[in-house]
Amino acid sequence: MAQVDRQAEALERLLDIASTLNELLSDEELLRAVARLLVTPETLLIIDRLPQIMQLLERLTRPETLEKLNAVADAIDSLDVGVLRSLASSLSAEAQANNLSDLMRLLGDRDVIKGLAIVLNVAKAIGAARPANPK
Structure with missing residues (x-):
């Protein structure tokens, strides 16, 4: 019986979350404000350059590159x-x-x-x- 109660409680929480999400998505003013925050020239530029950014991140996270970056960071740390x-x-x-x-x-x-x-x-x-x- 305890398992049934936990499942019922989980379903109630899920319904509450779905209801809250529905209210947020129905609020046109809120959606416009979020769109103004997200759709800026800067974010569009990042989206446009995402393939290059991903290539750079891939290169930066290679083990040999991380080793070099760590060496540079160590050199900077050692500067007097x-x-x-x-x-x-x-x-x-x-x-x-x-x-x-x-x-x-x-x-x-x-x-x-x-x-x-x-x-x-x-x-x-x-x-x-x-x-x-x-x-």
Whole structure:
């Protein structure tokens, strides 16, 4: 008997939900408001570009891509905020090379040489990792 009562109660809840849904779908003003929220240039653009978005999501969720993204996230996590602030301040007007003489002075700085070596090694690694583009 308990099972019959539970089934009857479940049917009553289902009927309540169906009734509420029917009331919502009958409310034209509510439907117009929802349509205004959903049918925007942005949502239409997303719908139009959905195939490309799905392809991108598929690529981003490949194990090898996730491994690379995790490596990038780890590199970002390891950045020292103090070093970044120092870098930002060194990009101020004082550290800029305004002429060839300033540039030569900067190229003689040991820290500049270390930084350039890092940048060049990163560029080399990116170039080596990228497949050749046959024309």
